[in-house]
Amino acid sequence: MNTSTTGIAFDPIFLKHNQAGHPENAKRLEFIISGLKENGLLSEVKRIESRQAEIDEIAICHTKEYVEYVKEYCEKEGGYFDPDTYAIKYSYFAAATAVGSSIDLTKSVIIGTLNNGFALLRPPGHHALANRSMGFCLFGNIAIAAKIASTQTGISKVAIVDFDVHHGNGTQALIGDDPNILFISTHQYPFYPGTGSIRETGTGAAEGKIVNIPLQAGVGDKGFKVVYEKVVIPSLEIFKPDIILVSAGYDAHWDDPLANLNLSLTGYNWISRELIKSSEKICSGKIIFFLEGGYNLKVLSSGVANTIRGLLGIESFEDPLGKPNDEEPTIEKVINELIKIHRL
Ligand SMILES: [Zn+2]
Numbered sequence: 001m002n003t004s005t006t007g008i009a010f011d012p013i014f015l016k017h018n019q020a021g022h023p024e025n026a027k028r029l030e031f032i033i034s035g036l037k038e039n040g041l042l043s044e045v046k047r048i049e050s051r052q053a054e055i056d057e058i059a060i061c062h063t064k065e066y067v068e069y070v071k072e073y074c075e076k077e078g079g080y081f082d083p084d085t086y087a088i089k090y091s092y093f094a095a096a097t098a099v100g101s102s103i104d105l106t107k108s109v110i111i112g113t114l115n116n117g118f119a120l121l122r123p124p125g126h127h128a129l130a131n132r133s134m135g136f137c138l139f140g141n142i143a144i145a146a147k148i149a150s151t152q153t154g155i156s157k158v159a160i161v162d163f164d165v166h167h168g169n170g171t172q173a174l175i176g177d178d179p180n181i182l183f184i185s186t187h188q189y190p191f192y193p194g195t196g197s198i199r200e201t202g203t204g205a206a207e208g209k210i211v212n213i214p215l216q217a218g219v220g221d222k223g224f225k226v227v228y229e230k231v232v233i234p235s236l237e238i239f240k241p242d243i244i245l246v247s248a249g250y251d252a253h254w255d256d257p258l259a260n261l262n263l264s265l266t267g268y269n270w271i272s273r274e275l276i277k278s279s280e281k282i283c284s285g286k287i288i289f290f291l292e293g294g295y296n297l298k299v300l301s302s303g304v305a306n307t308i309r310g311l312l313g314i315e316s317f318e319d320p321l322g323k324p325n326d327e328e329p330t331i332e333k334v335i336n337e338l339i340k341i342h343r344l
Pocket of ligand 1: 164165166249251292293294
């Protein structure tokens with residue numbers, strides 16, 4: 001098998017989990033896939049075989065009662081688990097397949113049959129808690145993949161970087177006090193879901209293994225460059241993970257309808273490539289992106305395409321929406337505080 005390959009996880013079941021009019025609907029992934037077809041990228045990547053995760057695999061991070069409850073709820077035609085999160089009869093299959101594909105893609109990159117990858121999945125996962133759904137998320141795809149990677153594959157240290165505009169509260173909760181998993185999150189703050197303060201740094205053996213980077217509305221490409229150069233990349237270099245997993249949400253874009261950070265597609269492209277470069281330096285290029293949020297369809301399809309170009313080593317990228325003209329607020333204070341708290 002060709003070893004210099006970018007893998008993707010995708011299954012048509014991810015499009016069956018759908019609620020018209022809800023921001024987290026199937027059109028998001030349809031747009032991404034049709035964009036990748038149009039620009040010729042889909043034929044450049046290798047799609048892995050997908051499968052549903054077993055209940056016991058999902059229960060690595062969730063209670064068995066919750067997993068069974070989701071399954072039964074969907075079998076009874078579903079409804080709303082909470083004010084944000086819907087489920088229909090296909091949702092359990094979609095969510096379990098998202099977990100199964102996340103695990104298998106991660107294992108393939110760890111053993112080296114794939115170089116790197118992008119899990120193009122729905123429903124997203126970074127808000128899901130051990131015993132309940134939250135924020136459009138049913139199961140913690142990336143947290144489960146990280147736990148399995150660090151305990152069942154011969155490697156130990158996993159870093160998760162979350163650049164979705166919302167704090168990855170679910171991931172932070174599901175990884176628990178695990179000193180082998182570093183979690184770094186940039187997010188608009190204060191904002192949904194309310195967590196992610198600079199003072200949440202991990203407890204017990206994992207003290208310092210959570211790096212929350214709360215950003216006020218309006219921070220864009222310039223601020224993110226400083227955040228990555230002074231906090232994200234140095235944290236990765238100190239921790240030296242064996243693999244980097246990325247919660248890739250494209251809702252920090254200036255034209256996203258749900259939030260107010262001001263990244264452009266050019267800024268997103270820079271971030272993805274910094275993370276890829278960093279993985280090459282630290283862990284032989286082992287990096288996998290997992291789709292989280294992003295609710296402007298054009299941004300989502302161009303943003304994912306640019307990240308996949310980065311994974312394939314293609315230099316060009318697209319930014320049809322350009323940059324906003326707004327002045328960015330200064331973030332010096334939060335950067336200095338982070339450097340102090342995390343001894344960077
Ligand atoms: Zn989000």
